[in-house]
Amino acid sequence: MEKTKELKGKLLLLFIATFIFLLSLNVTTHMTYKAFPKPLSASKMCSLQISEQTLPPLNNTKHILVSAYMDQRVKGLDTRIIGIFKMDSDQPLYCLFCCAGQLSNATPTTILKHNENFGFPFITTDVINQKTGREEEQKFNFTVCISNLFGDYNNVLQFAQTLEMYRLLGVDRVVIYNTSCGPELDRLLQSYSQEGFVEMVPWPIHRYLTPSKGWLFSQSGGDVHYFGQMTTLNECIYRSMERSHYVLLDDIDEIIMPYKHNNLMSLMDMLQKQQPNT
Template identity: 60%
Template structure:
């Protein structure tokens, strides 16, 4: 159904809107809900706009969409509220608000109202609509082959060395942009973030979820409490997919301590070209998770470079012992997706999609998950896996360059490289 609109109601200025949100989290007036971003999305019949939000699940009431149409305000249209199925028991959950645009409305901004044609429209804060259609050629719109979505930095996270190594490893594998949602981080890491941001490789989305809700540091409400799962991780992952939809061919959904690593190809593009040829109907690629826990090096194994000793964090190049996953149990896999093939995602699986799913064999690609935890398996069952060392020369050179630019290196002379 199309809704006709050609008027400017309620005294809104001709150049509406008057109050546009410049925040990444915007409270919706007179509700307990939070709005994140609005995107043009016409893949679901009957709807044009998808607003990604975090709603209080027990207080959802009907809402109405109100648009700014390039200088005048529209009539309202009824919103469809769709809660994501994964909420892990928390009171607040990721929610999509779907809106149809009225006829003859070139919508630039949207807001939500509790009543149709409400007189409080002038008090609402508007969201800009992202991913608005242009006449650009599809290839021109895709700036990047790969975008990595990282969520979330919190608790004054300050693992500078691992962060720099992960970003430089992504770059060597062919990633063009990393998006990270930052609630809080340590001062040294903040200096490094600014360098990467200035270069255009890193996009920092400020994520002050703690100013609006009590975020949980765990994934399950019954065990960890709080208002929302893991600092709003589900909302940020979905927001990042839509943020990347018109500019990136693929999106990688993984954590900062995880590297999605091809084992039969030198880079991600070569691997995906092969997978696309073999599985042309797939839009979601599941990557198996492999833990590389902390285990002391033996005497002849290389250690950290001397000038890294004062850098906060740990050296992922020392994590060469891999635990074999127990495939009889649930494995927390991660994902490579075509963003236009995904409607809703969770952390380890896609919830709604428009294409097929393919689980990539671990011998083709696996996650190198480096954590400062001790092995769960007996030491003799760990397997040596030095895939990271195949990139060591370029990786160490690039990491040194970025740490030096951020003024994070000690004054000690350069030590030997791993190789």
């Protein structure tokens, strides 16, 4: 009998303890929920949609945007958007920054058109906006930028020779802008891309403009110089400058070959010792 009373007492204490625990858990959960901040109004929210186009046209303009990078070299002019703009179409542009679903206020931009357009109606343009960012850690010594592939170019042997020579010279990454190439070359470049040596950037410039296959507008016509070559080379500089110590601009049929050194790094080490202030 005494054991039965003792057991009932223990069960009663267990029930009371469980009830108190559940009550405290409910209060804690309720208070935690109340601590969340109220959502921002619709005018301060932005969607997280990102354009999947390599060359998204800028609405209500004759301009094409290419990419945006943080430029840490000039204080106060940090965000640089590379684009292709119509020469005779000038209008003020503003930037809105979307971060974690929150939309910033509109800020004015500075538009810098490059001088080299070779007479074509479209020109490489930088849109600069003040927005502080963080520097990217450099992880490459050398990056090579190869200008546009177009016309179903398919010289596999030439590409393989050039890429392997650059690998021997100490190049870490080769960036290639591809409008069109042949099927065999595409398979080769995909193989290099999978191992991380080549970075392929789609460049469908022909969908938006009539690219010229020549250097001068007076001789070749078209909207933009040589499939937008000046834009791709500028884009590659900003794509690579924060992650690579040196950036080389080259064509696939040209190789920067040191003749007194076994690789590019030893050449640059010597040049840096000769010119320590550069």
